[in-house]
Amino acid sequence: MAVYYRTKGFIFKKDDRSEADRVFSIFTKDFGKIEIRARAIRKITSKLRAGIDKFYFSEVEFIQGKNHKTLTDVVAIEKNDCSQNFEKMIIYNKIAEVLDKFIKGQEKDEKLWNLISDIFKKINSQKLTADATRLLYFYFMWNFFSELGYMPETQKCVKCCEKLNPYNLYFSNKDGGIVCKNCTAENYYDKETCSEGCRRINSDVVKILRLIFNKDWQVLSRLKIEHLSLNLLNQLSENYYLYMLSSHSFS
Numbered sequence: 278m279a280v281y282y283r284t285k286g287f288i289f290k291k292d293d294r295s296e297a298d299r300v301f302s303i304f305t306k307d308f309g310k311i312e313i314r315a316r317a318i319r320k321i322t323s324k325l326r327a328g329i330d331k332f333y334f335s336e337v338e339f340i341q342g343k344n345h346k347t348l349t350d351v352v353a354i355e356k357n358d359c360s361q362n363f364e365k366m367i368i369y370n371k372i373a374e375v376l377d378k379f380i381k382g383q384e385k386d387e388k389l390w391n392l393i394s395d396i397f398k399k400i401n402s403q404k405l406t407a408d409a410t411r412l413l414y415f416y417f418m419w420n421f422f423s424e425l426g427y428m429p430e431t432q433k434c435v436k437c438c439e440k441l442n443p444y445n446l447y448f449s450n451k452d453g454g455i456v457c458k459n460c461t462a463e464n465y466y467d468k469e470t471c472s473e474g475c476r477r478i479n480s481d482v483v484k485i486l487r488l489i490f491n492k493d494w495q496v497l498s499r500l501k502i503e504h505l506s507l508n509l510l511n512q513l514s515e516n517y518y519l520y521m522l523s524s525h526s527f528s
């Protein structure tokens with residue numbers, strides 16, 4: 278007799294298979310990242326259609342077959358239709374990309390689940406400005422890497438452990454955190470080191486990163502952030518993301 282499993286999850290990817298099937302990639306509460314095949318779901322008569330789509334938050338029921346999981350029932354908890362909201366669309370797409378690229382195997386991860394649920398609540402419970410939406414993505418991305426065990430040092434220089442001088446701050450992907458001028462200077466003209474992320478940042482970016490790691494969204498969402506600092510944070514985040522992607526194999 279088949280065993281039925283039931284769990285909640287965030288649907289972050291869908292791929293069409295054969296004539297009318299579809300495979301959904303879902304980050305679930307109880308099993309981590311899984312793929313579930315929905316048979317004949319692309320037919321108009323399918324009862325499963327209403328409960329599942331990309332970016333939905335749904336309760337899914339499935340059976341585990343020899344080769345894959347098959348969807349047997351699904352109820353949508355939150356239908357996230359982003360077609361009218363460009364900012365939301367961007368953040369959902371970026372979260373989906375991170376989950377797809379950095380989580381390979383099936384494994385329950387309560388901390389990641391809590392982070393994703395937390396982001397969902399924040400996106401849906403308040404009217405976010407364009408800047409706050411960008412900031413919320415950074416909040417997700419940095420905390421995501423932190424949960425995976427790659428939280429950068431932001432309290433002191435990662436190399437010499439000295440207190441940071443707010444006027445001379447650098448960030449090194451390779452060393453995993455903020456580097457003071459003294460420690461940067463010796464390698465500053467070393468191209469390799471520079472290309473691996475010894476980039477200049479400012480004290481606002483450090484402040485924002487600390488708030489992100491403290492998960493202090495109350496303060497973060499009310500911050501008035503200068504355009505320059507937001508751009509610096511944007512470049513730093515993109516750079517760190519690419520560095521993680523190229524230097525670690527997540528499987």
Ligand SMILES: [Zn+2]
Nearest residue numbers: 434437457460
């Ligand atoms: Zn130092």
